[in-house]
Amino acid sequence: MTLDRIRKTAVRALAILSGLLLGIPQASAAPTTLLNVSYDPTRELYEDVNSAFAKEWKAKTGEDVTIRASHGGSGKQARAVIDGLEADVVTLALAYDVDAIAKAGLVKAGWEKRLPDRAAPYTSTIVFLVRKGNPKGIKDWPDLAKPGVQVITPNPKTSGGARWNFLAAYGDAVRRTQDDAKAREYVKALFRNVPVLDSGARGSTTTFVERGIGDVLLAWENEAILAVNKLGKDRFDIVVPPVSILAEPPVAVVDRVVERRGTAKVANAYLEFLYSPAGQEIAARNYYRPRLSDVAVRYEKTFPKVKLFTIDEQFGGWQKAQATFFADGGIFDQIYQPGS
Amino acid sequence: MPGRSTVHLVDDPAWVRWTLTAVALGFLTLFVVAPTVLVFVEGLKRGWQVYVDALTTPEARDAIRLTLITAAIAVPLNTAFGLAAAWWITRFRWKGKTLVVSLIDLPFGVSPVISGMVTVLLFGAPGLLGPWLQAHDIRIVFALPGIVLATIFVTFPFVARELIPFLETQGTEEEEAAHILGAGGWQIFFRVTLPNIKWSLLYGVILCNARAMGEFGAVSVVSGHIRGETNTVPLYVEILYNEYSFAAAFSVASLLVLLAGVTLAAKKLVEWKARDLRRPETGSAP
Numbered sequence: 001m002t003l004d005r006i007r008k009t010a011v012r013a014l015a016i017l018s019g020l021l022l023g024i025p026q027a028s029a030a031p032t033t034l035l036n037v038s039y040d041p042t043r044e045l046y047e048d049v050n051s052a053f054a055k056e057w058k059a060k061t062g063e064d065v066t067i068r069a070s071h072g073g074s075g076k077q078a079r080a081v082i083d084g085l086e087a088d089v090v091t092l093a094l095a096y097d098v099d100a101i102a103k104a105g106l107v108k109a110g111w112e113k114r115l116p117d118r119a120a121p122y123t124s125t126i127v128f129l130v131r132k133g134n135p136k137g138i139k140d141w142p143d144l145a146k147p148g149v150q151v152i153t154p155n156p157k158t159s160g161g162a163r164w165n166f167l168a169a170y171g172d173a174v175r176r177t178q179d180d181a182k183a184r185e186y187v188k189a190l191f192r193n194v195p196v197l198d199s200g201a202r203g204s205t206t207t208f209v210e211r212g213i214g215d216v217l218l219a220w221e222n223e224a225i226l227a228v229n230k231l232g233k234d235r236f237d238i239v240v241p242p243v244s245i246l247a248e249p250p251v252a253v254v255d256r257v258v259e260r261r262g263t264a265k266v267a268n269a270y271l272e273f274l275y276s277p278a279g280q281e282i283a284a285r286n287y288y289r290p291r292l293s294d295v296a297v298r299y300e301k302t303f304p305k306v307k308l309f310t311i312d313e314q315f316g317g318w319q320k321a322q323a324t325f326f327a328d329g330g331i332f333d334q335i336y337q338p339g340s
Numbered sequence: 341m342p343g344r345s346t347v348h349l350v351d352d353p354a355w356v357r358w359t360l361t362a363v364a365l366g367f368l369t370l371f372v373v374a375p376t377v378l379v380f381v382e383g384l385k386r387g388w389q390v391y392v393d394a395l396t397t398p399e400a401r402d403a404i405r406l407t408l409i410t411a412a413i414a415v416p417l418n419t420a421f422g423l424a425a426a427w428w429i430t431r432f433r434w435k436g437k438t439l440v441v442s443l444i445d446l447p448f449g450v451s452p453v454i455s456g457m458v459t460v461l462l463f464g465a466p467g468l469l470g471p472w473l474q475a476h477d478i479r480i481v482f483a484l485p486g487i488v489l490a491t492i493f494v495t496f497p498f499v500a501r502e503l504i505p506f507l508e509t510q511g512t513e514e515e516e517a518a519h520i521l522g523a524g525g526w527q528i529f530f531r532v533t534l535p536n537i538k539w540s541l542l543y544g545v546i547l548c549n550a551r552a553m554g555e556f557g558a559v560s561v562v563s564g565h566i567r568g569e570t571n572t573v574p575l576y577v578e579i580l581y582n583e584y585s586f587a588a589a590f591s592v593a594s595l596l597v598l599l600a601g602v603t604l605a606a607k608k609l610v611e612w613k614a615r616d617l618r619r620p621e622t623g624s625a626p
């Protein structure tokens with residue numbers, strides 16, 4: 001290679017490089033965009049919501065809007081928003097994570113009162129996914145603590161979904177026995193039956209489904225239905241316990257970001273769309289329980305009747321539940337000894 | 341040295357030789373061959389069409405484009421840096437040289453996740469430079485610059501590490517001769533040093549590129565996982581896997597395996613070229 005050729009190649013490479021660099025801002029300088037930072041299993045849900053909302057917004061205002069989406073573990077996503085991920089709206093797994101964003105000053109306090117139903121447009125619950133034919137005969141929460149039953153659930157220290165699982169089990173035990181000590185004994189026995197504690201809900205599903213470990217997976221209802229539909233109806237059954245927890249995945253506008261980007265109006269409209277009949281229909285189609293009763297009626301077959309208790313009535317809200325159960329030295333740390 | 345055939349340095353008993361060979365082959369099969377084959381088997385499980393579709397969805401194309409852009413920025417910068425650093429370290433004598441060499445090695449010793457977290461700590465909203473960046477509407481983390489920064493950090497030793505030992509063994513005679521004959525600094529660099537090191541430079545660039553395209557940990561922390569925008573190919577593989585799209589995940593993963601294949605082939609070619617060119621020189625040496 002001569003000197004001249006090296007120089008020419010270098011100049012050419014630089015030209016291409018600068019072209020690429022200049023090309024990026026141009027490509028993303030589209031009309032209005034919103035970024036929805038969400039948790040793991042909502043991809044299909046928000047793909048449907050986003051295109052439906054964009055259509056409706058265009059019809060209403062004549063403006064184009066593109067909604068971008070980011071998915072990951074709920075806690076990790078909240079952390080990213082606090083660290084500067086420019087989310088116009090967050091749609092996370094639990095109120096605790098939105099509280100964390102509010103504490104960092106990005107979302108105004110009282111966010112859960114700005115939208116109906118504690119800012120949770122759709123709900124879910126915790127159900128059991130078992131092997132086809134339910135060979136271990138798992139019907140209700142006490143069955144999970146029986147010897148010889150292997151339960152798969154992620155680590156409540158790291159996973160939002162796992163906290164719902166834990167509180168569902170504990171809440172049911174307290175309601176059943178009216179005794180906190182007995183409820184602790186119960187969850188202790190339950191976690192003795194957990195052979196692998198994955199760090200996230202999707203990891204647990206993979207452990208149960210792909211690696212074939214365990215007799216029962218504690219999962220969000222929408223996750224369980226999705227797993228059965230995607231991975232084989234002939235391999236799994238869903239068991240809905242008589243009583244479970246009402247899981248309310250909250251949504252919020254990130255005030256600091258929309259103020260800066262001037263997207264407050266469309267961001268609010270986007271979240272309100274989730275409460276509209278069209279939005280509720282999409283939620284139900286993606287296996288989230290709708291709030292609107294006339295949509296719920298049409299999906300009765302998908303969502304069996306369960307007696308549901310809420311975090312607020314049973315545990316006095318997320319902040320309190322977090323401190324009591326999942327903080328360092330809390331009840332989970334007391335009852336769970338790894339490897340025993 | 342080329343041309344030398346296998347020599348039995350020690351007369352080990354046959355069973356030792358066989359056991360060691362079996363262990364080596366077994367490991368190779370278990371940890372390299374089997375997973376590589378598996379990636380393609382899983383990727384093609386649902387047929388060729390699914391495989392091709394998985395690689396051509398808009399999201400996959402966006403991921404591939406982002407990975408190429410990232411490498412196109414990180415690799416030239418690291419090449420320039422590696423060249424300069426190697427030159428500076430081997431051609432001059434100064435205090436603190438060992439410290440600088442160890443610093444260059446640092447990214448090899450640090451988990452990539454940490455490099456990602458440091459980037460967030462520095463450039464993230466609550467970070468050291470965060471408020472200033474936000475006031476000036478400059479986005480670093482959760483955008484292309486952050487991904488490039490994290491990639492540069494992880495890959496910066498490759499070129500320098502490749503060049504330093506080469507320049508050291510080569511010595512400075514040729515450059516000194518050029519200097520005595522009246523060549524200037526840049527002239528010496530472009531006419532003497534660069535032509536001599538070009539093959540090991542290329543080798544470093546190839547390795548640097550492979551790592552830049554394959555990096556997961558550091559990029560995962562700074563990406564923000566915005567679909568179609570900040571997902572590189574390795575991140576996209578994880579997303580597909582998490583969404584039960586196993587065949588698609590392995591299809592896209594096979595791209596990275598192919599990249600590894602190309603890297604290996606390019607590496608072999610460069611080694612072979614380099615030896616070919618150097619042979620007459622070493623032959624004429626006394």
